[in-house]
Amino acid sequence: MVRKTKEEAEITRLHIIDAARRVFLQCGVSHTSLEKIAAAAGVTRGAVYWHFRNKSELFFAMREDATLPFVDRVVFDADDEDPLAGIETALLEIFRVLADEPKTRETIEIVAFKCEYVDELLPLMGCSSGQEVFLSDLTQAYTRAAARGLLRPGVTPAALATDTFMFVGGLIKHWLGGGPESPFRRDAEQMVRAHVALRRA
Amino acid sequence: MVRKTKEEAEITRLHIIDAARRVFLQCGVSHTSLEKIAAAAGVTRGAVYWHFRNKSELFFAMREDATLPFVDRVVFDADDEDPLAGIETALLEIFRVLADEPKTRETIEIVAFKCEYVDELLPLMGCSSGQEVFLSDLTQAYTRAAARGLLRPGVTPAALATDTFMFVGGLIKHWLGGGPESPFRRDAEQMVRAHVALRRA
DNA sequence: CTATTTACATACAACCGTGTTTGTATAAAC
DNA sequence: GTTTATACAAACACGGTTGTATGTAAATAG
Known part of the structure; x- marks a missing residue:
């Protein structure tokens, strides 16, 4: 896949955080899977696990x-x-x-x-x-x-x-x-x- | 298994509720499985599902x-x-x-x-x-x-x-x-x- | 210009947790 | 005294989630 520059990577990181906030708000933190967050951010769980160790760190x-x-x-x-x-x-x-x-x-x-x-x-x-x-x-x-x-x-x-x-x-x-x-x-x-x-x- | 009388059944129901409170308090509602509650109450999930439709109703x-x-x-x-x-x-x-x-x-x-x-x-x-x-x-x-x-x-x-x-x-x-x-x-x-x-x- | 690292996507294995189904011994109903 | 409903236990099937492992193309380092 098209590898991103550092700035683009930081943008996806913020996108993931924004998506996490939206899904957390709607589903609750516990009932939010990283798959949901990734989908809401337009990425895959791979991207989420790249930027954060787990859901807790993302939270x-x-x-x-x-x-x-x-x-x-x-x-x-x-x-x-x-x-x-x-x-x-x-x-x-x-x-x-x-x-x-x-x-x-x-x-x-x-x-x-x-x-x-x-x-x-x-x-x-x-x-x-x-x-x-x-x-x-x-x-x-x-x-x-x-x-x-x-x-x-x-x-x-x-x-x-x-x-x-x-x-x-x-x-x-x-x-x-x-x-x-x-x-x-x-x-x-x-x-x-x-x-x-x-x-x- | 030894079938209980109505009074004994009500007692197990209260035991399940008490166990749920303890486990909810320690693990949080979302991270509490009915198996945990059943174990804490000294019964199996069968008893929990008999008295309550699901975790929500028990809550x-x-x-x-x-x-x-x-x-x-x-x-x-x-x-x-x-x-x-x-x-x-x-x-x-x-x-x-x-x-x-x-x-x-x-x-x-x-x-x-x-x-x-x-x-x-x-x-x-x-x-x-x-x-x-x-x-x-x-x-x-x-x-x-x-x-x-x-x-x-x-x-x-x-x-x-x-x-x-x-x-x-x-x-x-x-x-x-x-x-x-x-x-x-x-x-x-x-x-x-x-x-x-x-x-x- | 080559080598390496980055920033992901994809695939995989394992584990819970849920709801349901079936079994069963006994209490209660008749 | 049968019959039936009760109060569970045990077994089953299923999807969802997690963490990791692997693949990969492009960016960056040298």
């Missing part, structure tokens, strides 16, 4: 391909004069990305609903390092808000941060789980604003 | 076996003089059940982390009817709290209810996902109290 590659840029896109502005507004913006950005970027949304949906956390995926069940950083950033932002006297009295920044962390986790889950017509998806922005407003002094 | 039976009593156990006292305390009690009850009743905890862990929502499970991805009832009950409880002037001014009961709903969803996920030594599991009670306290006028 992790697909995950990195989309979630790594995701965590980088949600940032907290450190020298904001209103840290609460910064938190609100960061939270809204999460759901904007989910709404606007199919690749990220589909990957998160796969990780949340289309795979089983056993064996090699078991370590991913708990709080990922990216999520821990997010929680840490939240705590720092709330601490800055407290320093400026923006928070309700009687609450600690850490408690507010974990509460927001749980809120975000739950909202992402229901945002994705409900489908495009979900009321949670429709009202997400309003819910984020209400959540942050509840913290303001 | 739903296992799910009903544990989640139906779960939703009934979390109740909101309608004529409480402090509806916010009633909400707090109900939320705490959720995590008490998760902590104290392995069957319920394992089943929730399976549906949260050990199965893929495709095909026949796809409808379960969204908000279940039990969860909708929970959200409705939350809204009513917050409405009663508002009527007694217990809530912070400027927030609607519906907004508080959805916020609490997301909080609970996120906390359950992280409570389960972190394992027995999770800080979220350790601090769940405190987080619930802080969450409710934030709402009080």
Whole structure:
């Protein structure tokens, strides 16, 4: 067969990853055979086994391909004069990305609903390092808000941060789980604003 | 082979369901063969196919076996003089059940982390009817709290209810996902109290 | 320009897992 | 006391999936 150049090979690699995402989303990771992925990518299993050792490695590659840029896109502005507004913006950005970027949304949906956390995926069940950083950033932002006297009295920044962390986790889950017509998806922005407003002094 | 009486047959049926829960939890639903379940239950696949049409039906039976009593156990006292305390009690009850009743905890862990929502499970991805009832009950409880002037001014009961709903969803996920030594599991009670306290006028 | 490596496609062997079918001893029905 | 239905066990047939091994044409190295 026509052998490809390095650039063309990299393109087929990305095609395989894209195909894997589509099939994972539709069939679930476990019920997806490499044959299905290969067919969806327009190649044979030979190509898949050339680029990836097995389905597990392909899954992790697909995950990195989309979630790594995701965590980088949600940032907290450190020298904001209103840290609460910064938190609100960061939270809204999460759901904007989910709404606007199919690749990220589909990957998160796969990780949340289309795979089983056993064996090699078991370590991913708990709080990922990216999520821990997010929680840490939240705590720092709330601490800055407290320093400026923006928070309700009687609450600690850490408690507010974990509460927001749980809120975000739950909202992402229901945002994705409900489908495009979900009321949670429709009202997400309003819910984020209400959540942050509840913290303001 | 020694044929069983109706009562003995029902016992083997429950044994199969228990075995399915154990194997599902360890291997994930997709990677669990009926042979594994049968072996764990001390029977053969013949017994499994006698009581259930296939793995899917067994999965739903296992799910009903544990989640139906779960939703009934979390109740909101309608004529409480402090509806916010009633909400707090109900939320705490959720995590008490998760902590104290392995069957319920394992089943929730399976549906949260050990199965893929495709095909026949796809409808379960969204908000279940039990969860909708929970959200409705939350809204009513917050409405009663508002009527007694217990809530912070400027927030609607519906907004508080959805916020609490997301909080609970996120906390359950992280409570389960972190394992027995999770800080979220350790601090769940405190987080619930802080969450409710934030709402009080 | 030759040799080697690359980037796959194709073919092969082995193993599960599933659903069904058949067998069978006993409980229950009459 | 037969008969029948029950509650399984055991055996069978089948397709699907995996990993690997082999083939191969072109790109790249030398």
